[in-house]
Amino acid sequence: MPVRKTISKSLILYEIRNVLGNPYIWIFGVGFPIFFMFLMPTAVTRGMTDASIIRMVTTSLFLSIGALIPMANMLMGYGISCAQEMEKGVPQRLELFGISRKMTLCNRAISEGIFFVLSFLLYGLIGMLGLKLEAPAAIGVMYYAVCMLLFGIICFAMGHGIACLLRKFSLTYCVMMILYFGFMVCSGMMGISYEDMPKAMKAVANLIPVTYITKDFYTVWTGKSYNFMPMIQSYLFLGAVAGIVLFAGMKRK
Amino acid sequence: MDTILELEQLSVKYGKETALTIGQPIRILEGDRIGVIGSNGAGKSTLIKSVLGLVPYEGTIKTTLQPWQIATHMQFNEYTTNMPVKYIMEGILDTRIAKNEHLQELIRYFEFEECLKKRYHHLSGGQKQRLTIIMVMMQNAPLTFYDEVTSGLDFETRQRLVEKLLSWYRDKDGAVLMVSHYYEELQQFADKLLILDQGHVLDFGKKKDLFDKYCGNAVLVVDHTPENARLLSEYPKLISPAHLLSISCENAQKEAEIVKLLIEHDVNYKRSNEDIEMIYVNAKAAYEAQKEEEKNARA
Numbered sequence: 001m002p003v004r005k006t007i008s009k010s011l012i013l014y015e016i017r018n019v020l021g022n023p024y025i026w027i028f029g030v031g032f033p034i035f036f037m038f039l040m041p042t043a044v045t046r047g048m049t050d051a052s053i054i055r056m057v058t059t060s061l062f063l064s065i066g067a068l069i070p071m072a073n074m075l076m077g078y079g080i081s082c083a084q085e086m087e088k089g090v091p092q093r094l095e096l097f098g099i100s101r102k103m104t105l106c107n108r109a110i111s112e113g114i115f116f117v118l119s120f121l122l123y124g125l126i127g128m129l130g131l132k133l134e135a136p137a138a139i140g141v142m143y144y145a146v147c148m149l150l151f152g153i154i155c156f157a158m159g160h161g162i163a164c165l166l167r168k169f170s171l172t173y174c175v176m177m178i179l180y181f182g183f184m185v186c187s188g189m190m191g192i193s194y195e196d197m198p199k200a201m202k203a204v205a206n207l208i209p210v211t212y213i214t215k216d217f218y219t220v221w222t223g224k225s226y227n228f229m230p231m232i233q234s235y236l237f238l239g240a241v242a243g244i245v246l247f248a249g250m251k252r253k
Numbered sequence: 254m255d256t257i258l259e260l261e262q263l264s265v266k267y268g269k270e271t272a273l274t275i276g277q278p279i280r281i282l283e284g285d286r287i288g289v290i291g292s293n294g295a296g297k298s299t300l301i302k303s304v305l306g307l308v309p310y311e312g313t314i315k316t317t318l319q320p321w322q323i324a325t326h327m328q329f330n331e332y333t334t335n336m337p338v339k340y341i342m343e344g345i346l347d348t349r350i351a352k353n354e355h356l357q358e359l360i361r362y363f364e365f366e367e368c369l370k371k372r373y374h375h376l377s378g379g380q381k382q383r384l385t386i387i388m389v390m391m392q393n394a395p396l397t398f399y400d401e402v403t404s405g406l407d408f409e410t411r412q413r414l415v416e417k418l419l420s421w422y423r424d425k426d427g428a429v430l431m432v433s434h435y436y437e438e439l440q441q442f443a444d445k446l447l448i449l450d451q452g453h454v455l456d457f458g459k460k461k462d463l464f465d466k467y468c469g470n471a472v473l474v475v476d477h478t479p480e481n482a483r484l485l486s487e488y489p490k491l492i493s494p495a496h497l498l499s500i501s502c503e504n505a506q507k508e509a510e511i512v513k514l515l516i517e518h519d520v521n522y523k524r525s526n527e528d529i530e531m532i533y534v535n536a537k538a539a540y541e542a543q544k545e546e547e548k549n550a551r552a
Contacts, residue, residue, distance in 0.1 A: 014344025021335025088331040097345045098321035
């Protein structure tokens with residue numbers, strides 16, 4: 001039997017089918033953001049008359065709801081599915097067929113990345129067609145894409161690490177839900193805006209990149225000057241946490 | 254015949270409990286068909302897991318094969334339920350069914366065509382086993398493990414599956430090690446036996462040699478009735494289930510004598526010179542007797 005390449009077309013196809021068959025990703029990563037993209041602006045802008053303010057609020061909500069996609073796809077959807085497979089012994093079964101965990105991780109990362117980009121494009125396309133959005137500056141779109149991509153990578157690392165550490169579907173599902181809704185609450189997506197948060201909650205919110213996407217990204221999107229330093233610090237912090245969790249998870253025997 | 258795998262002074266522990274101990278070397282040769290028998294907790298699956306490096310062990314496992322070069326059907330085999338099994342097969346085997354004649358042949362051979370579009374959790378027990386067997390056979394490995402490949406299947410499905418396995422491996426060179434609780438399957442499949450009990454190796458060798466060692470040249474089995482017990486009282490008996498009497502025949506002459514006696518008295522009997530259950534029961538009894546002797550000697 002020949003040695004398999006770390007990354008192969010057949011394994012990427014296998015993993016893409018695995019992602020497409022994961023219901024959590026469709027519900028939380030595709031359905032929810034699109035649903036909220038229409039629901040939230042309608043609810044928030046009810047009673048507003050100034051078209052420019054409505055456009056600004058809608059754009060701001062469109063950008064912040066977009067951050068649900070990396071959280072739902074890469075953190076929750078992938079993490080839960082990964083833990084479910086580990087609990088059943090699927091990765092071990094694949095190893096016996098010569099597909100190492102490293103191979104699975106690499107091919108899964110690529111396929112998750114492809115699906116992540118496609119779901120973002122779908123979200124963007126529907127948003128552009130269905131909502132009245134502020135026209136972005138090219139640099140603003142680029143910053144948004146980079147920020148989402150980096151946040152997606154952090155979420156993937158964290159999702160994989162947590163799944164490897166817990167290895168149980170129920171436990172991982174619980175932790176992922178706490179993180180998913182925790183991120184949403186702390187970033188101001190669930191009704192309490194950053195300005196209204198208590199001091200301790202603000203301190204936590206400052207450490208999460210989504211907070212800056214929710215409260216500030218309209219400025220970046222429209223090409224106005226913006227101090228990226230706090231946001232970069234939050235990325236570094238969450239990235240370090242994800243790295244430690246991933247390392248600990250992969251070291252666990 | 255080349256040695257494919259050699260196990261020596263092997264010890265596997267789960268916590269403080271020793272799950273398997275192998276003292277004398279066990280060599281698996283090219284073309285071997287080995288049946289592994291023993292009751293639950295004997296160490297059968299642990300043996301396979303240690304060879305595959307899935308459990309930590311002490312001792313020596315000599316082989317030139319990497320774990321992934323050993324084809325393995327585990328007791329429990331699970332796959333993703335997110336796609337039809339057709340794509341699981343293609344992804345794992347790195348091939349396309351439409352372009353792979355060998356795979357098509359195996360799918361036809363195991364009558365698996367109609368299952369290809371189903372998801373794993375929608376397959377029956379027998380279909381799940383066949384899926385793994387097809388992929389294991391596609392590996393065409395020099396060493397293959399089957400761990401309770403027919404457990405949980407009804408009699409008819411089990412028979413069909415074993416017949417398929419038998420005819421498939423008839424002209425294959427690779428060694429096959431099959432763990433099973435169904436001795437009649439191993440009766441057909443195995444030419445050697447590895448007998449385990451509570452983590453210890455009771456014996457390992459050719460089926461016929463082990464039969465000769467523990468049961469004699471042949472065994473005649475009759476119902477255990479008072480009349481039969483009286484009739485056969487002077488002949489050596491083997492350990493057997495309470496409702497049966499098993500008479501050991503040390504040679505053909507003795508066997509002819511007992512058979513004549515049984516016919517004269519119109520007693521129905523069964524003859525065997527390779528009954529695995531008989532080998533196992535008597536090997537276990539011999540091992541326990543030896544242990545008892547050693548214990549008494551120490552005392």
